[in-house]
Amino acid sequence: SEAVVIERLTADKGYVRMFKGAFPKDAQPVNYDNYAKAVGAFERTLITRDRFDDFLKGGDKALSSGELAGLKTFLETGCTTCHNGTVIGGNSFMKLGLVNPYPSEDKGRQEVTKDADDHHKFKVPMLRNIAITGPYFHDGSIKTLNEAVEKMAWHQLGQKLEKEKVDSIVTFLGSLTDKKRKGPKSTGAE
Structure with missing residues (x-):
């Protein structure tokens, strides 16, 4: 109020x-x-100008081959089920532990709404600048982006991703960093 x-x-x-x-x-x-x-x-101030935007505007050289492969892995894995829209997330609340339970005492959105349907629901974070905004998850318990991708795939999608797929997605996520911010051009294997 x-x-x-x-x-x-x-x-x-x-x-x-x-x-x-x-x-x-x-x-x-x-x-x-x-x-x-x-x-x-x-x-x-949250408007990002990143290489992924350049790619979306037709810049065929904006992303490296590793980032393009990571984008493909990101899409094929199902990450866009939650991370979608202009800022690639940030526009919904989703249950954390949708497929495999996530161990947490935190009730999530239920603490605010008092609605049992909101138990373990948390705001889906936007992925813009994600490579430089750790630690991750609602409680800051995840220190690396690689670990965050692994855990999200397991808890939300029921997938145990191979290291190569995790690295590929993390490489793509690096392309979402604003060009004016200090951060990696790429955060995974090229």
Whole structure:
């Protein structure tokens, strides 16, 4: 609710200071309209310009042969069941442990909605910049992207991927890193 958002923002002195700096003419800078403006400004910074986008726009040299092979593996494995859309994920909540149970005490979205159908559902992360945004999973328990791919394939798709397929997918995921960010051009075997 609006009231809860404002309550949480005003409880944090850092946010209050930033809102005063961003909206100096407002007597009460921490308000819901300014919150919406701040979120909008932040979201506009999330636009990535990566080599995968160049590829989608017809740049036939934008991706390496290893990244193209990784894209094929990503698609054939079924990763797009959850990771789809413009930001390749980030637009849905899915049960973690869909095929093989994921060991976690965390109830996921059920904690918020109180709906038993939301047990172990978590927001599917977007994959843009994923190669440089570890650790992974909702609890930060997975340290490497390779391990995250392995576990997702097992828990979500019921597949035990060979190391070569994991490396291939991770190589493709490296192409989703914004060209202006520091990070690997590729994060797996070429």
